[in-house]
Amino acid sequence: DTEVTQTPKHLVMGMTNKKSLKCEQHMGHRAMYWYKQKAKKPPELMFVYSYEKLSINESVPSRFSPECPNSSLLNLHLHALQPEDSALYLCASSQDSGSHEQYFGPGTRLTVT
Amino acid sequence: GQSLEQPSEVTAVEGAIVQINCTYQTSGFYGLSWYQQHDGGAPTFLSYNALDGLEETGRFSSFLSRSDSYGYLLLQELQMKDSASYFCAVSPNNAGNMLTFGGGTRLMVKP
Numbered sequence: 381d382t383e384v385t386q387t388p389k390h391l392v393m394g395m396t397n398k399k400s401l402k403c404e405q406h407m408g409h410r411a412m413y414w415y416k417q418k419a420k421k422p423p424e425l426m427f428v429y430s431y432e433k434l435s436i437n438e439s440v441p442s443r444f445s446p447e448c449p450n451s452s453l454l455n456l457h458l459h460a461l462q463p464e465d466s467a468l469y470l471c472a473s474s475q476d477s478g479s480h481e482q483y484f485g486p487g488t489r490l491t492v493t
Numbered sequence: 494g495q496s497l498e499q500p501s502e503v504t505a506v507e508g509a510i511v512q513i514n515c516t517y518q519t520s521g522f523y524g525l526s527w528y529q530q531h532d533g534g535a536p537t538f539l540s541y542n543a544l545d546g547l548e549e550t551g552r553f554s555s556f557l558s559r560s561d562s563y564g565y566l567l568l569q570e571l572q573m574k575d576s577a578s579y580f581c582a583v584s585p586n587n588a589g590n591m592l593t594f595g596g597g598t599r600l601m602v603k604p
Contacts, residue, residue: 481541482538
């Protein structure tokens, strides 16, 4: 199994809503990532988890809150988002924090109204 | 910080060879990766160079010159399915997995 899955595929939420994005991998990878990608732009790293501990937080606003319940799961909790947060949110994983090959999920297309 | 430059668009015909260049300026350098992303799809890893020279994987090859802060992706025997965006990405010294992506090159393959 070389797949990273993400749910939901699409999400529309209001600025006062609270929602969560979910990511799962069963490759035994010990590093997991959240990226944000705007249309026609490259992915931008948001968070890195290594062995279930947050190792990198790229100055992301607190309205984005990551969580790694176990080595296979990664969540991104969303609260009080702004319309400019609308984007594709990609999850990725790699064997460990030293691995250069990352496996990406299909993403969640988020629209904030 | 890191900055990467790559052409925004390249057009080529089926069966041709195309080279996508990437120049980078980084405060630290661990390696250069290449990813492919089809419209509406997820980025897919293509190749990685940590040392100078050419890495070949089937129709795709990647080259790195650390002294020139330059790399390229070479695609041979182009097929229509190669139409996609291609991103170079650097990893800084202290975290090989902390990728910063270039702006991406949109490759259009024509019949």
